[in-house]
Structures are given as C-alpha cells and as structure tokens.
Amino acid sequence: MWILTIFCLCLHFSATCNAGITSKYVRKPHASVDMPPEHFPSPATFNAPEQVHITQGDHEGRGMIISWVTPLHRNPNVVTYWEAEGEHRRRHKVHAATTSYRYYNYTSGFIHHATLRMLKYDTRYIYELGKHNEARKFSFTTPPKAGPDVPYTFGVMGDLGQTYDSNQTFQHYVSNPKGQAVLYVGDLSYADHYPFHDNVKWDIWGRFVEKSTAYQPWIWTAGNHEIDYAPEIEENTPFKPYMHRYHVPYKASKSTSPLWYSIKRASAYIIVLSSYSAYGTYTPQYNWLEQEFPKVNRSETPWLIVLLHSPMYNSNNYHYMEGESMRVMFEQWFVENKVDLVFSGHVHSYERSERISNVQYNITNGLSAPVKDPCAPVYITIGDGGNIEGIADNFADPQPSYSAFREASFGHAILEIKNRSHAFYTWHRNQDNEPTIADSTWFHNRYWYPHDEHSSSSGLVH
Numbered sequence: 072m073w074i075l076t077i078f079c080l081c082l083h084f085s086a087t088c089n090a091g092i093t094s095k096y097v098r099k100p101h102a103s104v105d106m107p108p109e110h111f112p113s114p115a116t117f118n119a120p121e122q123v124h125i126t127q128g129d130h131e132g133r134g135m136i137i138s139w140v141t142p143l144h145r146n147p148n149v150v151t152y153w154e155a156e157g158e159h160r161r162r163h164k165v166h167a168a169t170t171s172y173r174y175y176n177y178t179s180g181f182i183h184h185a186t187l188r189m190l191k192y193d194t195r196y197i198y199e200l201g202k203h204n205e206a207r208k209f210s211f212t213t214p215p216k217a218g219p220d221v222p223y224t225f226g227v228m229g230d231l232g233q234t235y236d237s238n239q240t241f242q243h244y245v246s247n248p249k250g251q252a253v254l255y256v257g258d259l260s261y262a263d264h265y266p267f268h269d270n271v272k273w274d275i276w277g278r279f280v281e282k283s284t285a286y287q288p289w290i291w292t293a294g295n296h297e298i299d300y301a302p303e304i305e306e307n308t309p310f311k312p313y314m315h316r317y318h319v320p321y322k323a324s325k326s327t328s329p330l331w332y333s334i335k336r337a338s339a340y341i342i343v344l345s346s347y348s349a350y351g352t353y354t355p356q357y358n359w360l361e362q363e364f365p366k367v368n369r370s371e372t373p374w375l376i377v378l379l380h381s382p383m384y385n386s387n388n389y390h391y392m393e394g395e396s397m398r399v400m401f402e403q404w405f406v407e408n409k410v411d412l413v414f415s416g417h418v419h420s421y422e423r424s425e426r427i428s429n430v431q432y433n434i435t436n437g438l439s440a441p442v443k444d445p446c447a448p449v450y451i452t453i454g455d456g457g458n459i460e461g462i463a464d465n466f467a468d469p470q471p472s473y474s475a476f477r478e479a480s481f482g483h484a485i486l487e488i489k490n491r492s493h494a495f496y497t498w499h500r501n502q503d504n505e506p507t508i509a510d511s512t513w514f515h516n517r518y519w520y521p522h523d524e525h526s527s528s529s530g531l532v533h
C-alpha cells in the first residue's frame with residue numbers, strides 16, 4: 072500500500088512539472104438518460120410539503136430562506152423552527168410568501184418561501200413544515216460569524232440535470248461529509264430539453280436533490296437552461312420557472328435582480344453573476360458589480376469567489392468563447408480586486424486554469440494572449456454534473472498554456488477553506504470512489520498570501 076502511495080505521489084510531482092495537463096483518463100462513452108419520474112415520487116401523505124430547499128437568506132449568514140411546494144393546497148405555508156441543542160429550544164414560526172405560475176399547459180403547485188432571520192451563528196436548527204401526519208422535519212446548521220480565519224467547506228457543482236450520471240455526481244457529493252454548503256453554477260433541471268419545456272421536470276428535480284438541498288444551503292446561479300424563453304408557445308418572460316422556485320437574498324446586497332447578488336459566508340465573500348442578463352456599461356448588473364467590489368473587506372472575508380455560468384476561459388470546443396464578451400467587461404475588475412476563484416459551468420467537462428489574465432489586450436495593441444498574472448483568479452469550469460446533453464469531450468489541441476488541467480468526465484469539487492491564506496481544493500470524478508482525488512491544489516489567498524501555487528498543484532494522470 073505504501074509503495075502504491077509513494078508511486079501516486081511521484082505521479083503527482085511529475086505531473087506538476089508539466090505545463091498543462093490533459094488527463095489521460097478515458098471515460099467509457101455511454102448515453103446520458105434521464106431517471107424515470109417514478110424514482111422521485113411525492114411524499115405519500117396528502118399535500119405534504121415537497122421539493123424542500125434552503126439557501127442563505129441575508130448578506131451576513133444569519134438568515135435562511137426555506138422553500139417548498141405543496142401540490143394541492145395553499146397550506147401548510149408556515150415553518151416552525153427551533154434550536155436543536157441547548158436551553159433555548161423555544162419554537163418560532165414564520166409564514167411564507169406563496170406563489171404559483173402557469174407555463175404553457177402546466178400549472179405549478181403552491182411554491183412557498185419563508186425567510187428565517189436573526190438566527191444564531193454556528194448553530195444547528197430543526198425546522199418543520201406542515202402539521203400532524205403531513206409534517207416533515209429537516210435541519211440545517213448556520214455558518215460561523217464571518218471572520219478571516221474561519222474554516223468552511225463548500226461543495227461545487229453545476230449543470231446537474233436528472234440523469235443516471237447526475238445521480239452519481241449528486242450521490243458522491245452527498246456521501247462526502249465535509250461539504251457544508253454548495254456553490255451551484257447554474258443549469259438545474261433541464262426541463263427545457265423536453266417538449267413545451269415540460270415543467271414537471273422542475274418538480275422532479277426538486278425532489279431529486281431534496282436530500283441535500285433541504286439540509287444545507289445551495290447558493291444558486293442562473294444558467295441558460297433557466298431562461299425558459301419560448302415565444303413559440305407564448306412564454307415570453309425569461310427565467311419564469313426559476314425565479315418562482317428559487318429565491319435568493321439579492322436585495323440584501325442592494326441588487327435589483329435575483330440573477331446577480333452577493334453573500335458573506337464564514338471567510339468567503341461570494342459574488343453571483345448572470346451570464347444571460349445585460350452586463351454592458353451602464354446596465355444594472357454592471358453598475359451593481361462596480362459598486363460591489365469596494366464593499367468587500369478582505370480582513371473580514373479574505374476569500375473572494377465569483378460564480379457565473381458561461382466560462383471566461385475554456386479550451387473546450389463546446390461553447391468556445393461564449394463567455395468572452397463578459398470577460399472583456401469584467402476581467403479587469405477581477406484582477407484589480409484580486410478575486411481568488413471564478414467557478415463556471417456550461418461546458419460539460421472539467422477544467423482548471425493557471426492564474427492568467429488577458430487585460431493587456433486592446434483593439435489597437437494586438438496583445439491578445441493571456442499571460443501569467445499573480446493578481447488573477449483561477450478559473451474553474453465545473454459544468455460536469457452529468458445532464459442529458461452528455462459529455463463535452465472535444466478539447467482544443469494543443470492545450471493552451473492558460474489551461475492547467477482538463478478532463479472530459481463528470482464529477483464535482485470540494486473547496487476546503489482552512490484560514491485566510493490557504494484553501495485545499497479537490498475534484499472528484501464519478502467513476503472513482505468519493506475519497507479518490509482526480510485533481511487537487513492548494514490555493515493561496517490573493518490578498519493575504521499571493522504566492523505562486525504551482526508547486527502544490529497536482530493533476531493526477533491515469
């Protein structure tokens with residue numbers, strides 16, 4: 072066993088010496104097929120709350136939005152919650168705001184969103200939806216108060232869908248005891264893959280992921296499969312199903328749209344952007360982001376993380392350069408403000424970049440190749456959740472110098488923030504057991520410890 076471990080370590084280090092790695096791992100090709108709906112039935116009791124999901128409900132981490140659907144009646148529309156341990160187990164009640172919507176020939180159930188506020192930090196709460204035999208009970212743990220050396224672990228997933236591959240990705244993540252919250256980089260149910268954007272697929276997806284989303288917050292980003300813009304069936308309101316179903320605390324960060332917002336969580340400051348909303352100069356998203364960066368206090372939240380759907384650096388021929396116009400608008404701000412990490416989805420494979428920037432380029436100087444830049448973020452494409460559209464296995468050849476590691480497999484990542492200077496990052500491919508790491512690196516914080524990380528990166532070669 073020790074010999075094997077040493078051999079693997081040698082592989083790590085030999086891999087480190089190379090510039091960019093295209094993994095030699097070859098995933099056996101097979102069709103991506105959706106799981107049958109009967110795998111995810113509604114709860115057996117009449118009108119019981121279902122599709123339960125939670126997300127952070129304020130900017131600081133003391134709020135939680137609890138969302139659920141009751142299929143037939145408006146009630147129950149109340150959350151009862153209490154501290155799981157300690158002397159103060161008094162029960163509190165919060166009424167939900169309830170909505171529903173029609174989409175072509177589909178009518179949603181009653182969709183409830185209740186915001187729990189002024190929760191204690193770092194505390195486990197039990198919450199209950201419904202009463203008597205329809206009641207369902209769940210729990211969550213609030214994050215520690217924001218602080219520079221507060222450890223916290225995020226899961227990272229994107230483009231999940233609801234295939235057997237999606238299930239593998241999801242079950243692997245759920246089996247990892249480290250994840251405390253999920254950074255989700257967009258494309259949820261893929262309902263729009265079906266005729267008339269069959270919104271029943273949204274309901275099934277809500278039930279599929281409930282065993283995680285009901286217990287830990289998923290930080291939502293909108294992708295192209297959330298747009299659901301279909302004028303051919305007179306569905307002219309972009310993001311209609313997504314915005315009814317997934318509420319986020321956008322007003323707390325002075326945003327005017329749920330499609331872009333920010334939160335603080337433990338030692339991380341997370342900015343969520345929308346690749347499918349206007350971001351040109353003077354647009355609401357541009358103006359908001361411009362005012363957002365000066366608010367980030369790296370002494371309180373050292374780790375500055377951006378989530379967006381369409382990657383700015385992608386060496387896959389699928390969706391190649393779709394994120395380019397947003398890169399032109401925002402990359403300079405990312406570099407000037409020393410963003411640590413940018414997570415994207417959209418491309419159905421995995422890729423991690425070097426710390427590079429292309430901000431020198433302008434239309435007259437012609438300097439249009441990315442260069443090493445210690446102030447630049449690492450860009451990670453993690454649209455490898457396993458949805459029905461299949462794998463993106465057509466990488467540009469040769470591998471561009473900005474690409475540190477890439478592999479056409481499905482999987483998820485874990486980001487373990489240790490303190491203000493170090494975070495350990497791992498990527499887990501579905502074909503391996505969860506403890507096996509297919510790509511890993513230590514990230515050094517750009518504000519507190521902006522040293523080169525190259526010696527700690529280790530794309531494993533199989």
Ligand SMILES: [Fe+2]
Pocket residue numbers: 230258294295296380416417418
């Ligand atoms: Fe996408």
